[in-house]
Amino acid sequence: MAKHPLPTIDPGRSEFGLARTVCDCTDCVLNCRFLPGYLVPADLSRIGEHLAPDEDLLAWSREHLLASPGAQVMRDDRVFRIRTLVPARREDGACRFLTAADRCAIHPVAPFGCAFFDTHQTREDSDARSKLGLQAVLEAWQSGDTYAQVWAMLAEAGRVAPPPEVCRAQMRWADDPS
Ligand code: SF4
Numbered sequence: 001m002a003k004h005p006l007p008t009i010d011p012g013r014s015e016f017g018l019a020r021t022v023c024d025c026t027d028c029v030l031n032c033r034f035l036p037g038y039l040v041p042a043d044l045s046r047i048g049e050h051l052a053p054d055e056d057l058l059a060w061s062r063e064h065l066l067a068s069p070g071a072q073v074m075r076d077d078r079v080f081r082i083r084t085l086v087p088a089r090r091e092d093g094a095c096r097f098l099t100a101a102d103r104c105a106i107h108p109v110a111p112f113g114c115a116f117f118d119t120h121q122t123r124e125d126s127d128a129r130s131k132l133g134l135q136a137v138l139e140a141w142q143s144g145d146t147y148a149q150v151w152a153m154l155a156e157a158g159r160v161a162p163p164p165e166v167c168r169a170q171m172r173w174a175d176d177p178s
Contacts, residue, residue: 007118016132020115027119029102034171035164036095037113038084040133041140041147050109058153064088066161067154071134082134083151086161
């Protein structure tokens with residue numbers, strides 16, 4: 001018997017040819033509490049325009065986003081990080097967009113790292129999806145895209161997120177303190 005209701009597919013939103021998944025089970029919401037998903041470059045203006053269409057993107061980002069040191073990846077036997085933008089946190093460490101009812105306040109435009117992942121996917125599926133997202137972020141860095149400029153501005157202002165491996169360890173402990 002399945003432990004949780006299975007995620008549903010939302011064909012109304014796609015990225016890199018993938019359809020988003022939708023799930024609000026306890027395990028998926030745990031990510032919102034400890035490891036909010038990263039933005040891909042297309043998310044930046046999409047979320048900004050959804051929340052504050054008349055606000056300057058840099059000013060908006062400073063309030064709502066953090067610079068994360070990003071995921072560790074290996075290429076050509078070399079380990080390095082791809083720096084990402086992630087949602088800012090509440091005082092308790094949870095994503096600032098997580099509502100009191102444990103729902104996503106920006107669900108229609110949730111970041112790629114949230115909207116296209118759920119805890120029911122296979123490791124292979126989530127790794128393949130993440131590879132596409134991180135490649136887009138890497139290209140944004142290589143081209144000096146607004147994404148990279150916003151990250152640098154946030155880092156300079158000290159608006160930084162903990163490394164994902166630290167968030168993941170905290171999440172594992174919260175899920176199973178034994
Ligand atoms: S943006 Fe939404 S889905 Fe993503 S971590 Fe925050 S509350 Fe969760």
